[in-house]
Amino acid sequence: MPNKTINSQLNQKSKAKSETRQFEIFNDKHIQVTTNNLVEEKSFSINLGLLEPWPVRHRKISIAWLAAVLYFFISTIIYIFYLTSNINSGLLGKLMPLIVIFILATIASLIMFYYRSPNVTEFRSRYAGCVLLSFLYNKPTPEIFEKFIDEMRARILTASQNIKMDKRRMLVIELKELDRLKNEGILDEQRIKQAHQRVQHLNFTP
DSSP, rough: OOTTEEEEEEEEEETTTTTTEEEEEOOOTEEEEEEEOOEEEEEEEEEEEGBSOOEEEOOOOOOHHHHHHHHHHHHHHHHHHHHHOOOOOOHHHHHHHHHHHHHHHHHHHHHHHHHHOOOEEEBTTTTTTEEEEEETTSSSSSHHHHHHHHHHHHHHHHHHHTTOHHHHHHHHHHHHHHHHHHHTSSSOOOHHHHHHHHHTOOOOOO
């Protein structure tokens, strides 16, 4: 991009996903996000005026690892219950190694669930509520993270105040941007569909 002036930068790394993220605020009112992992590199940029200035923090649950934890835990309980209900030396020798394996698998799945379900801080689009930016909470350090997020909020508010369009026109621009990000492979079809469903319930007063 010609005449690109970088205002601020944040670099984050996820060891669980072997992924690095770089966030660059540039030209006062834009942000570029570059994500690298073992498979691919993705990069996109958006105008900060499209974002809701108040981020949401939550834990991004890994459904797959949660299911693994529940499966191994329930299986362990069933085997233990069966063993205590039918105690004999032969059965004990057969089932005990299996129970130990399931206990270890439960612990391992729980550890992976923790690492694959990070705390994140997310910025959503202003009207459609679609998550566009996701930050690993307090990475690389709480001080650097908070400083960057505070700057994000301030610049989003400033960018929003400088927009001289009505809400309906801004919504049209936002939906076009979401479609662009879908075409670039940043957003999936399901998130776009949910965004369009949400805006159907908006009621802009004249």
